[in-house]
Amino acid sequence: MSKKVAVVAAAVTKFGFRNASYRDLISEAGQACLSSLEGALKPGDIDGFILSTVMPERTVFQGHVASLAEETLGIRPDRLSVRVEHMCASGNVALRTAYSAIVSGLAEVVMVLGVEKLNTPVPGETILNMGAGLDREWESSMGMTAPPVFALIAQYHMDQYGTTEEDLARVAVKNHTHSMNNPNAHFQKGATLEKVLTSRVISTPFKLLDCSPVSDGAAAIIVTSEERAKDFTAKPVYLLGTGQAVESFTLANLPDNLSHWPALVKAGKAAYNMAGIQPQDVDLAEVHDCFSIAELLAYEGLGWCDQGESAAFLKEGRSDYGGNVVVNPRGGLLACGHPLGATGVAQIAEIFWQLRDEAGLRQVKDAQIGLTHNNSGPGEHTVNIFGIEN
Amino acid sequence: MTTENYVFTIDPVPMQGKEHNKLYPFYEALKEGRLTTTSCLDCAKVAWPPRQTCPACWSSKMEWVDLPTTGTIISFTIQEAGFPIGYSGPLIFALIKVGPVKFVTRLVDTDRADMHKGANVELAVTRVDTPALPTEARVLPTFKISK
Numbered sequence: 001m002s003k004k005v006a007v008v009a010a011a012v013t014k015f016g017f018r019n020a021s022y023r024d025l026i027s028e029a030g031q032a033c034l035s036s037l038e039g040a041l042k043p044g045d046i047d048g049f050i051l052s053t054v055m056p057e058r059t060v061f062q063g064h065v066a067s068l069a070e071e072t073l074g075i076r077p078d079r080l081s082v083r084v085e086h087m088c089a090s091g092n093v094a095l096r097t098a099y100s101a102i103v104s105g106l107a108e109v110v111m112v113l114g115v116e117k118l119n120t121p122v123p124g125e126t127i128l129n130m131g132a133g134l135d136r137e138w139e140s141s142m143g144m145t146a147p148p149v150f151a152l153i154a155q156y157h158m159d160q161y162g163t164t165e166e167d168l169a170r171v172a173v174k175n176h177t178h179s180m181n182n183p184n185a186h187f188q189k190g191a192t193l194e195k196v197l198t199s200r201v202i203s204t205p206f207k208l209l210d211c212s213p214v215s216d217g218a219a220a221i222i223v224t225s226e227e228r229a230k231d232f233t234a235k236p237v238y239l240l241g242t243g244q245a246v247e248s249f250t251l252a253n254l255p256d257n258l259s260h261w262p263a264l265v266k267a268g269k270a271a272y273n274m275a276g277i278q279p280q281d282v283d284l285a286e287v288h289d290c291f292s293i294a295e296l297l298a299y300e301g302l303g304w305c306d307q308g309e310s311a312a313f314l315k316e317g318r319s320d321y322g323g324n325v326v327v328n329p330r331g332g333l334l335a336c337g338h339p340l341g342a343t344g345v346a347q348i349a350e351i352f353w354q355l356r357d358e359a360g361l362r363q364v365k366d367a368q369i370g371l372t373h374n375n376s377g378p379g380e381h382t383v384n385i386f387g388i389e390n
Numbered sequence: 391m392t393t394e395n396y397v398f399t400i401d402p403v404p405m406q407g408k409e410h411n412k413l414y415p416f417y418e419a420l421k422e423g424r425l426t427t428t429s430c431l432d433c434a435k436v437a438w439p440p441r442q443t444c445p446a447c448w449s450s451k452m453e454w455v456d457l458p459t460t461g462t463i464i465s466f467t468i469q470e471a472g473f474p475i476g477y478s479g480p481l482i483f484a485l486i487k488v489g490p491v492k493f494v495t496r497l498v499d500t501d502r503a504d505m506h507k508g509a510n511v512e513l514a515v516t517r518v519d520t521p522a523l524p525t526e527a528r529v530l531p532t533f534k535i536s537k
Contacts, residue, residue, distance in 0.1 A: 058400065122393055124475025128402060130473055137404040138439040142496040142516075142530050143474055148483040151467035159465070159507060203469035203483075211472075251485060252438055252492045258465060258485070 005102045006229035006236035007386070008222050009037050010144070010349035015217035015337040016186040017193035022060045022117040023072055028115055029218035029342075030073040040232045041222065043073060048107030049081030052114035053092035054087055054343035058129045060117050069113055087133045088290060089244075089374035091219070091344020092382040096242050098223040108225055112382035114345035115218040126214055133340075134377075135250045146290065147211055149251055152201040153378055155295035157259035160207065160308070163296070165205050167311035171292035172209040172334050174320055179331025181361035182344075186215045186337030200353065210292040215337025219345035219350065235356045240369075241277070241385040243270025248379035264301030264381040265374075271383040273301075277369060279303030282325050282385070284354055284364040285371040289332040295319075298373055299327070301381070326364045329354065336388035347372040348384070355388045393475070402474065403518050406528050413440050415454050420529045425459050425513050427491065428452040438491035458534065459513035461488035466497075466505050476520065486511055488532065499534045510536040 005390045011032035013025055015272060020028070051066040063069065066083040070076065084094040091114045120126045131140035134149065157163045163337035176191035191209055199208035209299050222232070229236035245266035248254055255262060279302060286389060287302070289295035305313040306327055313319060319327040328352040330336055333343060351370035353359045370386045406417035419426040429436045430444035431451035438457075443450060455535050466484035473479055482497035482505060497505070514534035517527065 122475060124473065128474035128476070129471055131402060135439070136402065139494045141403045142483075142494075142532060143477045143481055144483055144494065144496070146470070147472055147475060148469050148481070151469075152465040152483065152485050155467060156465045201470040202472050203467045205467075210469075250439065251494045254492070256492075360446045 004226040005223050006226055007100050007317065007348060007352050008229050008232040009033050009041070009222055011036055011354040012184050012219040012346045012349050013217050014184050015215045015339055017119055017341070018216040020216065022056055022062060022115065023068070025115050025117060025216060025218035026069045026072050026113060029115065029220040030069070030111070031222060033111070033220035033222060037232055043075045046075050046109050047077055048076055048096045048098070048101055048110035049077040050080070050097055050110060050112045051083045052112060052345055053083065053089040053194060054085055054090055054116060055092060055129060055132055055340070057116070058132060059120060069115070075111065079316050080110065087376040088288065088338070088340055089343045089344060089376035089380065089382040091347065092372055092374045092384050093244065094206055094344065095223065095239065095348060095384055096382070099242060102223065102225050107159070108228060110223045111220060112223055112345055113174055113218065113220040114342035116315060116339035116341045117216050118214050118339055119216055124231065127352050130214070138252070139250060147203040147206060148371035149378070150291035150293055151206050152251070153297070154205055154291070157293060157296070160259055163311045165197065166193065167296070167314070168205065168292040169193055169207070169212055170314050171295045172196045174314070175289060175328045175334045176209065178329050178362065179335030182330050185331045185335050186213050187335045206291060209334070210362055212290050212333035212338040215339045217337060217339035217342045217346070219342045219349050221348055235388070237352045237355045237386050237388060240387045241271040241273070241275030242383065243267040243274065244382045245270070246380040249377065251378070252364045254379050258378070259297065260307060261301045261378055261381065262296055263379055264298065266374070267381040267383045268302045271385045275385040275387070277385065280324065281369050282371045283367045283369050284326040284329055284351070286330065286332070286350050287327055287373040287376045289328060289334050290338060290375070292334065292354050294356045294375060295327065295332065300385070302371070302373065320366065329359065329362045329364055344374050345370065351386050355386060402501065403520070403530070404526055406527070407526050412442060417529060419454070420515055420531055423459070423513065423515060424494050425457045425488065425531060426454050427457055429455040436490045438493060439520045457491065458489045461486040461511050461533070463505070463507055463509045463511060464492065465507065468502055468505070473475055484511070484533070495531060495533045501535070504535045512536045
């Protein structure tokens, strides 16, 4: 039985307002992932399949979606077939699920495919649907959606540490600048501080560009045991550590200090300990910038800077190319978009390419250790750590 | 069929009546202008939202208790765009302190100029005017700034 798993292939579709159905997006990502191995892997070789997806029952009125995806791709798994839903963290939770299946011997060659078709013909319906990810009975029934949730956190951080709207905007500027080199991103136009600060107000203190857009998209990876990995590629990317913690679901039950996220600290420590590394060993990271404040809190929670120091960390360039850790080189959720179930898988794909020195204009020089992070609300976090040495 | 009728085939407001929801006493009290939650008879933990199972000791022996109908603002936001269908803005949301619990609410009948951290708020129940079923009148625990 394998003790470790490796990613051996990855593909991401264009994210955005796609003229494509849920099934079309599955086809695009799955086909691109399989063909990236140039014949080394055939659909029949895949014995496990995990679909990461959040709300197709609502957005496309389709359940039973793992089997739909498998038939769409001509995959007939005979050891594992499962759908993973953990709101915005689904993709990184799906990789943990693949890990547990492979190290237990339940499956050996697993495709993890993330997909979401969020946009519907009525924009207000799309936003209503997103409220399903909050506590419908006690919070989202009052019209609450994700932007005001994270706006409350941002306002608290500003009150507590003096963080400014300009500090928040710098996250958007960095990530929109990164996405200019990512043709799969929803937005590739870049952004200036002035453009972010003068974009229309969504929910104070957030402007439009402090918020990730509603996007359609898909991404896929192949995960296998360390023993099988070299059958498929000379450059596997190993999962070195993984951690997850859920402390609270409702906003009401967050810790009194809204701008400190203990679940992120726990998930990060678990992943660092398992990987045998320190926070400062991470060369690049794809963190969950669903809103600008969330990236700042990720620096603090993942141990790259102290509480309240994240705005300075960013301003000094320490989370950009040439700094301590390059955060969100593909452009983050802010610029790539956030097709819920696809996001984590697309983050993993970016780390896969970066660690293999295949990220083109986005390449982080000499990248050895990469990290992915999703929150699925401020009180719950998932972290995975990757390396090229097993 | 209007656009809203098309969308509201799924209803964003919970079923609140006795035939749908064991926590119906919360809604019955709210219709009378009282804000309630559950307290554990074994360990005295007051939880929000109300529970069948105590989150502190897993007891199933719960009683309904009144929370204050006034509180103070911990953090707030004024939403100007990106509303779910059926809502128009601006919408004011706040995390407030109500007795022993934190509580997420929407502020109604409130001037944004009166919003500030630490401001006093009071319960101002909203009656939902899009009933899911012809018979069910529903309410939401919204608040307003205290004058």
